[in-house]
Amino acid sequence: MSSVPRNPAAAAARPKYYDLNLLNLPMPGLVSIFHSVTGVVLFLLQSTLVSESKFDFWRNIINLPLVKIVLLGFVWAYMHHFFAGIRYLLLDVHVATAKEPAQLSAKIVLVLGVLATILIGVRIW
C-alpha cells in the first residue's frame, strides 16, 4: 500500500478546524443552533419562576427598564423556540424539506421570532 509509514501519534495530532462564525452557517444550521441555545436559556428562565404570592413585588421589579430588556431577551428566546419548533414539526411531516424551501422557512422563523418580540416589547412599554 502506501510507502510512507503510518504514524499514529502524528495522525492524532492533526489540527482540528472549527468554524466558530455562526454567520457562516447555512440558515437551517443557524436556526438549529439558536434552537439549542434558546432551549438552554428557557431552562434558566424557568428556574427564576416564582409563585404569585409576591405578585406586586415581582411586578415592580419587572417594571424596571433594565429588567424589561432582560425579559425581552427571554421573550425572544421563547418566541424563537416556538416558531423554530413549529418549523421542525413541519419538517417532520415532510413540509419544506428541499433546500430552498428549508432556507426560506428558516428565514421566516428568524423574522417571526424578532417580529413577535418587537410586538410584545411595544406592548409592555
Add this chain to the structure above:
Amino acid sequence: MVKRLDRTPVGAHYGWQDWLAQRITAVIMALFSLVIFAALICQGSVNYEDWKALFHSQLFRIGALLFLLSVFYHAWIGIRDVLMDYIKPAGIRLGLQVLVLVYLVTCTIWSVSILWGN
C-alpha cells in the same frame, strides 16, 4: 457467543421514544402558550385579582401542570442532547445529567405545590 453491548451509558436511548416525546410535549406547550397568550396579553393589564382568579380554575391548573410537565420533560431531552453534543468526558456528562434530572424532578414537585398549595 454473547453479543457485546457497545452502548454509551450516558448516550441517547437509541430509540424514537424521546424523539416522539419531544414532539408531543412541544405540541402541548404550543397550545397552552396560545391559551395563556389569549388570557393575558389580549386582556390588557393584569392585576393580582385577575391573576389569582385565573389560577383558581381547576381546568387552568391542570392545563398549567400539563404545560409545566411538558416543559420539564422537553427540557430534559433538549439539555441531554446539548450535553451529548458538547460535553465529551463521560464522567462530567453523567454528573451534569444527574444535576439536571434532580433539578427537574424538584421543579416538578415545586410546580404541584405552587399550583395547589394556596
